[in-house]
Amino acid sequence: MKLLLSLLTFSATVQAQILFCGSAPYYPADYTCYPGNILCPTLYGQPTLPCNGACYSPDMYACSNGQLQLLPTTSPASAPFKLQVYSSNPALNNLFAKVCGLGFNVGAGAQTCVYCFNAPPLYVCSTYQNQTVLLASGAMDVDVPGDQYWFIDPPTGRLRTTEAGKAGGYGREWAGKNVTIYQDGYFSFDGSSFWLACLDGTQSQVYNIYAPVGSAAGRTGCERVKLAAVSTTNPKEGAYAYT
Template identity: 65%
Template sequence: MALKSLLILGAVGVAHGQSEQLQFCGSAPYYASEYTCYDNNTLCPRLYGQPTLPCSGSCYSPDMYQCRDDGQLQLLPVHGASGSAFRLEAHSSNPALNKRLAEVCNLQFNVGADAETCVYCYDAPPRFVCSSYQNETVLLPSGAMSVDVPGSQYWFVDPTTGRLRTTAAGKGGAGGEGREHAGEGVTIYEEGYFSYDGWSYWLACKEPGGRGLYRIFAPTGNSDQNDCERIKLVAVPSTEPKEGAYSYT
């Protein structure tokens, strides 16, 4: 996707409070919550709470692009299916979402202060020892979840609703309904950018009832969700071999 699209689609307005002072980049006024000034002559917008970088008159996200020596933008390499396990971190201009980790519960990915990881474990030493799992939401680039349950579990975007979710465990050893869509349409870039079908953002839709829980959707256009805002998802390496779970529920 072209950089222009990245900036337009990813632009999220930030409401600056009365206490924020207007600053200047050269002669151009700006708010530091919305832009970053480089060399006192170049303004680049902050997208999803994170700064973008200048490149020959354009601005880009270093999670997805690199600025070549000739001043041209180039997409970063992508992770292969054999890459390392990772967790998903949300980036947002909303402090309630920014830098929070995605959690799986009811086989669906959520984010926010009230998001939690729901797990089940079958304790069968020495092969399966429940106390050895850290029970965090951990994914693999192949489309699988980091689990030990026979048949495994898989993450995918529901083609009907756009919901980011996982398959159920224990479905005849086949990984559950949705296995055929495991990892489908998602690209993971070298620096962690987690992109669906070339889009720069995902949707965090607030759970009704005022709780600090947001459901995660891909921008598929076939969702009827309300009260949603755009977020960026970034793959953060998982460093512990047992950071995942026996199974997710």
């Protein structure tokens, strides 16, 4: 009898999760039903939108007069931006990437690690908000002399930064390369439709972000995620330098 009740409860739960879009059954966690009984899937935790019978991601396309158009890409002079993570894993979805240990990370345990040289009136450490902010040119939004840059490390696939203040340090030659940045849209690795978020082996609830190249291509136990550029106009939202 207990087994029968358990099966009936499970069946009722499953049925409650199924909705109908016209005559088509769907799970609301996986699809959205739009007017006209148009079903569009949820990808990486984000609903796609309908456009003349097709479904599209608003972080890569716009729908104009029933036609899909790619969003414009950024230029080196575009506004600074932060990286938002899209994932089917609720523990990662909509969080912002943070730099620590010269690498980009995400997760409830991730933090932004910074350094500041207080030298008023030119550099006043209390004015920095110390969020992880990038520039489309390949630089980080920092004030440290000698700058700091973001890049994909070819041997490992790790999305990381150069050391602060070392204009010619390791990774400078790859700064800003192999990535297409759509204006307030996807931060897209050119060799794949996704990035990898892999659990850090030394920190709880921290995932390291990789492009699926180099040694990262064969990594297991990672989440496939997408990254999106979110513009910011606050000149002090970044940091003096990241560590």
